[in-house]
Each structure stands twice: as structure tokens, then as C-alpha cells.
Amino acid sequence: MQGNLLPPELQDRIIDFVQAVAPESLTACALVSRACRARAQHLIFSSTTVRNIGGSQTKHRDAFIHILSANSQLALKISSLTLERYEWVPTVLWESRDLSWIEPLVNLQTLTLKAAPRHRLSYVSMHTLFPIMRTLPRLESLVLDGVFVGSHKQAEASSVPSPPNEVSTTIGLQNLRCTVYIPMAVWPSGMHLTPVDTLFKALVEHGLVVQGGLKTLDIPHYLPWDRPEPSQEFLAQTGTSRLQRFGAIFVDKRRDGRPGAHQVRDMLRCIQIYSFLRSLEITYIDEQCYGWYGLALSDIPHQPSDLIDSLHEHLARAPSPHPALEELALTIAYPTCRMDVHFRPALALLARTLCDPALYPRFRRVRVHLLVRGRMTQGDPWPWEASPEDTTERGRGVFSPFAHGGVEVEVDAELFWIDDPEDEDIPCEVGLWD
Known part of the structure; x- marks a missing residue:
């Protein structure tokens, strides 16, 4: 032309x-x-995604590097990069060679490390991650999708790299997210996370985070609400009063003296100062529903609606603790047939509060993600959910008070499965079907 x-x-x-x-x-x-x-x-x-970048699977990475070498200006156009690793091994270790090649991407704003399949453990150490982050002066968001900062050894997980002699510039990371990985919450063995206070202190010392500058703190696995003191101390030190997005996870084990309701209340007391909060994401797992291989519906007692009651108690306070709240997101592993009986009255109260424009003028959406127990065998369906489609429809009914209140309600369901523990070739673990 x-x-x-x-x-x-x-x-x-x-x-x-x-x-x-x-x-x-x-x-x-x-x-x-x-x-x-x-x-x-x-x-x-x-916005670029590079798949199969680790181990022996490097052809996509090598091809991408060749493109950038041929035209260096293209590297300046990349603002969002997702790196994926697909390896069928028990654990995946991200090494420097997997990340060092992204140093020329000086305009990169969002870096996502993604592991697949999601039921394989994947981790990166601070020694590997921090030097790469320091080369990306415009980095604002770090997303870890099934990838954890830590190690399979406790000492390595807590090992902090020496900060540079001088931190001349601060990256100013604003959004720190780690996707909920439910098997890790139910069975944390085999992986040691970096303690959250150690991780945050190291981020500050390396000039990667400005204290008080975070807008998103969605690292639920690192905030152990069954042991609330470390999480409370961490949040008190970070100065996150201007936080806009927060995520937490709760595993109700019903045998450890820390039921889910207590954990939720501990968390809510910590975040009550977040007056700028726009999105609150909570994952609730009944350990028996998710973790027991042989399980009948009679094994799961009727749980009271403590989770919803705690949320309502917190959000109904005057003045409103989060007047800018726009969205509530819930991921739940608990039978919807039981929720229909026990949660609906509590949800009606919660909906009445959140749909009140005088209290929450910006509230617009409720997102619900339901985890459905799959079949143990082809001929043995699980007793309480016929299909994800039926579960979705039932979930819409359970959360209908929000729709009646005039806000958008999104409900979906996803199958999860448990490997047969009698299969000697496959370790017993949990995964999600895509």
C-alpha cells in the first residue's frame, strides 16, 4: 500500500x-x-503467552527469543507476559534459565507464572525470582497461578537472597496474587511456602514493593488463619489500608479447635480498616468433602451458616467498613443440597445488607464457584450432585436473594476428582478437571 x-x-x-x-x-x-x-x-x-518454557520443552521459548532478537523493538511492546510450564512430574522447579531471558522486556507491567496441570506442585525460590523482577522497572503485577514462592525443603523456603548494595529505584509492585490451589490447602505436605512475613520483608528490602503501596493482596495460602497470629502481624506491618482487592482461604477441618467461623472472624477483624476495598474473595473448603476418598453424604454433617453469618456481622456494621465494595466472590467445596437448607436464610440477610445502596452504593456483583465431587468410577456417581449443570442451577437458587436485590449473580460449577489410593502407580492427590 x-x-x-x-x-x-x-x-x-x-x-x-x-x-x-x-x-x-x-x-x-x-x-x-x-x-x-x-x-x-x-x-x-x-499481551503474550509462551507455553512449555521449562525443562526439555523449550521450542516455544526459543522461537519467541528468536523473534525478539530479530526485532528488538518488539520487546518494548510487551506489557503483559504469561509463562506456562507443562510437565508431568511430581514437582516443578522454576530455575533462572526459565526466567532470565525476559530481562529485555523493560516495559513489562504484568508477569504471570503458570503451572499446569494444576495438581502438580510448582515452586520458585526468592533467589531465582527477585533478581529477574529487579530488571523489570515497570512491573506492577505478579501473578502466581499454581506456582508458589518456596521449596520442598523448609530451610530453602526461608532462605533470603542478599539485597543489592544499593536499591536505586523501587519497582513499585502494586498487585500480588497467588491463585488458590486447593490440594495445597488440604494437604500441605511436600511443599514449604516462604513465610509471609519473610516474603514481604524481602520484597521491601529488594526494592520490589513500596510499603503501603499494594492495591491487591490475594495470596491466601500465605495467610494461615488456622494460626492467626502470623497473618495478623503481617497485615499490621504492611500498611495496606488502601488495599482494593483481598483474598483468603479457609479449610474447615472440624477437629483442630479452629472452626471456619473463628478463622473468618479473625480475618475480618484484620481487614476492617480497608475502607477502599472493592473486591473480597473467599474460598471455603469442607475438608471431608474435598479430601476423603470414600465418603457418603451421611458423613457430612449439616454445617451451620457460620461463614455467611460472620460476613453479615462484619459488613452490616455502621458505618460500613468497606463502602467502596463492588464484588463478593465465593469458591465453595460443600454440597449445595445442604447449603440450600442452612445457608439460604443467612444469605438473605447478607444480600439485604450488600444490596442496600445507602450502605454499599457501588456493590454490583456476586460470583460463586462451586466445586463438585466427581465419580469414583464410571458406574458410581457421587451421591449429592448429579452434574455441574444441576449444581449450577441449584447454586443460582441458593444465591437468588442477591438477584432479587438487583445485583448481578454469576454461578458456575467445576468437577474435582480424587485419584484411587489403591493405584500404586499414581500418588493419591486431588486435581481439578479443566
Whole structure:
């Protein structure tokens, strides 16, 4: 194409439209017209995913490195990068060679490390992660999807790398997220997380986090509410009063003297100062539902609605502790047939509070993710949930008070399974079906 037939602003809008309706066509746009190339390349590379980057599976990584070497300007366009590792081994260790090649991505704002399949343990040490983060001056978000900062050895998990002699600039990480990995919560053996106070102190010392600068703190596995003192001390030290997003996880074991209701109340007391909070995400797991291989519905007692009661008690306070709250997200591993009886009255009270525009004028959405026990064998369905579809429909009914209150309600369900402990070739562990 000779010359620009259209103003650059209009060309950019056309390419943006192509990206919205047919993103696979962006490559063709970049090839057929110089006028369209810059914008098309920006959209193609601004958010990039590189799969199979570790171990012996490096062809995608090597191909991507070759592209960046051929055109160094492309590296400047990448603002979001996801690195995925797919390895069928019991544990996956992220090493420096898996990450050091991203140093030229100086405009990177979001880095995601993702492990798959999700029922394999994956970890990265602070010694590996921090030097890479220091080379990314614009990094704002670190997302760990099934990847943990820690080690299979306790001493290694707590080992802190020496900070640089001078921290001339601060990265200013604002969003720190670790996706909930439920098997880790139910059976934490085999992995040692870096203690949360050690992790945060090291982030500050390495100039990666400004104390009080976090907007997202969604690292539920690192905040042990069954032992509340470390979590309370950590949150008191971080100065996170301007936090906008917070996530927590609770495993109700019913035998350790710390029932879920106590844990939830400990957490809520800690976050009551978060007056800017916009999103609260809570994962609740009944350990028997998720962890027991041989289980009948009669083994699961009718749980009271302590979780919902605690939330309502906290959110109904005057003045409202979180007046900017927009969304409540719940992930639940507990039979919906039991929730229908015991949770519905409590949910009606909670909905009445959150749907009150005088208390929560910005509240717009409730997201519910239900975990459904799968079949032990092809001929032996689990007794309380016929299918994810039926569970989803039942969940909509349980949370209907929010819909009646005029807010959006999103409900979905996902199967989980447990390996047969009698199979000697497969360790007994829990996973989720994609």
C-alpha cells in the first residue's frame, strides 16, 4: 500500500476493531500494510503467552527469543507476559534459565507464572525470582497461578537472597496474587511456602514493593488463619489500608479447635480498616468433602451458616467498613443440597445488607464457584450432585436473594476428582478437571 489513505488515528481504530472481532487476523494486518504494522504488532505482542518454557520443552521459548532478537523493538511492546510450564512430574522447579531471558522486556507491567496441570506442585525460590523482577522497572503485577514462592525443603523456603548494595529505584509492585490451589490447602505436605512475613520483608528490602503501596493482596495460602497470629502481624506491618482487592482461604477441618467461623472472624477483624476495598474473595473448603476418598453424604454433617453469618456481622456494621465494595466472590467445596437448607436464610440477610445502596452504593456483583465431587468410577456417581449443570442451577437458587436485590449473580460449577489410593502407580492427590 503506497502512502496513508486514512488518518493514522482512524487506521488505529480499524486495527483495534479487528483485534476485538477477529484477533487471529492481526498477523495478516501487520504483513500486508506498513501503515497498519505498528498498531497490529503492538496488539499482538502487548499481551503474550509462551507455553512449555521449562525443562526439555523449550521450542516455544526459543522461537519467541528468536523473534525478539530479530526485532528488538518488539520487546518494548510487551506489557503483559504469561509463562506456562507443562510437565508431568511430581514437582516443578522454576530455575533462572526459565526466567532470565525476559530481562529485555523493560516495559513489562504484568508477569504471570503458570503451572499446569494444576495438581502438580510448582515452586520458585526468592533467589531465582527477585533478581529477574529487579530488571523489570515497570512491573506492577505478579501473578502466581499454581506456582508458589518456596521449596520442598523448609530451610530453602526461608532462605533470603542478599539485597543489592544499593536499591536505586523501587519497582513499585502494586498487585500480588497467588491463585488458590486447593490440594495445597488440604494437604500441605511436600511443599514449604516462604513465610509471609519473610516474603514481604524481602520484597521491601529488594526494592520490589513500596510499603503501603499494594492495591491487591490475594495470596491466601500465605495467610494461615488456622494460626492467626502470623497473618495478623503481617497485615499490621504492611500498611495496606488502601488495599482494593483481598483474598483468603479457609479449610474447615472440624477437629483442630479452629472452626471456619473463628478463622473468618479473625480475618475480618484484620481487614476492617480497608475502607477502599472493592473486591473480597473467599474460598471455603469442607475438608471431608474435598479430601476423603470414600465418603457418603451421611458423613457430612449439616454445617451451620457460620461463614455467611460472620460476613453479615462484619459488613452490616455502621458505618460500613468497606463502602467502596463492588464484588463478593465465593469458591465453595460443600454440597449445595445442604447449603440450600442452612445457608439460604443467612444469605438473605447478607444480600439485604450488600444490596442496600445507602450502605454499599457501588456493590454490583456476586460470583460463586462451586466445586463438585466427581465419580469414583464410571458406574458410581457421587451421591449429592448429579452434574455441574444441576449444581449450577441449584447454586443460582441458593444465591437468588442477591438477584432479587438487583445485583448481578454469576454461578458456575467445576468437577474435582480424587485419584484411587489403591493405584500404586499414581500418588493419591486431588486435581481439578479443566
